[in-house]
Amino acid sequence: MPIRLSLGHIDVYDDRTATFAHQLGLTGVQFHTPNLLPGENGHWSLEELRALRERCDRDGLRIDGLENVPLAHFWKVQRGLPGRDEQIENYFRTIRNMAAVGIDMLGYNWLPTFVWRTDMDVAGRGGAKVTAFDLAEIGAGNALASYRLSPTEPLAEPISVDRMWANHQYFLDAVLPVAEEAGVRLALHPDDPPVDEPLGGAARIFNTPAALAAAHKQAKASPAWGLDFCLGSVSEMGGEDAVNEVIDTLGPVGAIAYVHFRDVQGTVPSFRECFLGEGNYNPARVIRRLHEVGFDGFMIDDHVPAVIGDPDTWMDISSDAYCSRGRAHALGYLQGVLNGLGLD
Numbered sequence: 001m002p003i004r005l006s007l008g009h010i011d012v013y014d015d016r017t018a019t020f021a022h023q024l025g026l027t028g029v030q031f032h033t034p035n036l037l038p039g040e041n042g043h044w045s046l047e048e049l050r051a052l053r054e055r056c057d058r059d060g061l062r063i064d065g066l067e068n069v070p071l072a073h074f075w076k077v078q079r080g081l082p083g084r085d086e087q088i089e090n091y092f093r094t095i096r097n098m099a100a101v102g103i104d105m106l107g108y109n110w111l112p113t114f115v116w117r118t119d120m121d122v123a124g125r126g127g128a129k130v131t132a133f134d135l136a137e138i139g140a141g142n143a144l145a146s147y148r149l150s151p152t153e154p155l156a157e158p159i160s161v162d163r164m165w166a167n168h169q170y171f172l173d174a175v176l177p178v179a180e181e182a183g184v185r186l187a188l189h190p191d192d193p194p195v196d197e198p199l200g201g202a203a204r205i206f207n208t209p210a211a212l213a214a215a216h217k218q219a220k221a222s223p224a225w226g227l228d229f230c231l232g233s234v235s236e237m238g239g240e241d242a243v244n245e246v247i248d249t250l251g252p253v254g255a256i257a258y259v260h261f262r263d264v265q266g267t268v269p270s271f272r273e274c275f276l277g278e279g280n281y282n283p284a285r286v287i288r289r290l291h292e293v294g295f296d297g298f299m300i301d302d303h304v305p306a307v308i309g310d311p312d313t314w315m316d317i318s319s320d321a322y323c324s325r326g327r328a329h330a331l332g333y334l335q336g337v338l339n340g341l342g343l344d
């Protein structure tokens with residue numbers, strides 16, 4: 001299949017979201033801890049996954065993937081706490097239930113204290129609302145702390161770099177055989193922000209292109225593991241050079257599962273989000289390079305700048321805020337690039 005675009009990072013799915021996808025000419029959707037999957041028993045049940053699948057079938061939209069099980073399903077696994085084996089058993093259930101309804105991609109992250117920003121309301125181009133991170137400002141805490149995927153409980157004790165790697169290995173060793181058998185692929189989101197310093201007490205380990213290649217080694221090149229290639233997070237590591245390094249190491253071995261398409265200006269320790277085309281990398285060059293190494297998966301929009309008339313960026317998960325002008329701009333931009341490269 002050629003590289004394709006999906007409407008991505010959808011939290012709240014309803015008629016409005018489905019209409020937005022159709023109006024933008026998209027045929028696939030990708031979900032981000034969706035409202036339609038409460039997962040109240042510690043896993044995503046067959047019934048709720050089937051209902052989501054049937055809903056999208058009725059809407060004429062393919063489900064390209066799911067990302068991030070609810071925090072309550074996963075926090076002990078990430079932190080390596082007693083009780084993680086029970087959560088891993090439940091993760092098996094989620095994987096098998098996804099397979100049973102024909103959904104074969106599951107994104108995850110290795111961020112016990114989730115994504116951090118130090119400002120959720122910076123004026124980007126023309127005053128568009130964007131988010132920013134500055135390591136010098138972390139003393140004030142995470143400006144994303146009230147986001148529903150940020151943990152409400154602080155860490156009981158700090159988690160070191162070594163523990164983070166060991167916990168990830170433990171998770172992969174348990175889960176990949178089940179994922180392989182089920183035919184579901186797990187996709188790791190890079191750290192955002194990719195700093196060396198711990199944030200909220202948890203070390204950050206997937207913060208360089210080399211660390212992402214090391215994750216591939218931890219997965220022992222399993223076909224059930226890939227990178228959720230967040231271009232924004234990798235751009236935060238080192239701009240287009242870092243993006244190219246990831247494409248060149250993980251692309252040819254088929255380890256790029258799918259792509260989050262957003263960008264930033266600046267790199268760690270300080271960056272801010274921006275529109276496509278004014279960030280650290282050239283989107284057309286990146287897509288051409290992905291194509292040249294054989295990437296043929298899907299790409300999604302991610303969080304986007306809020307332009308005039310848009311209620312918010314990613315803090316507001318309502319479908320009103322989600323179906324925004326900023327998002328339409330990002331997707332239209334990417335459609336134009338794919339068309340110009342002859343890849344649509």
Ligand SMILES: O=C(O)C(=O)C[C@H](O)[C@H](O)CO
Binds near residue numbers: 302
């Ligand atoms: O920080 C980013 O770039 C994200 O896309 C954050 C998302 O919530 C992502 O799903 C983290 O796993």
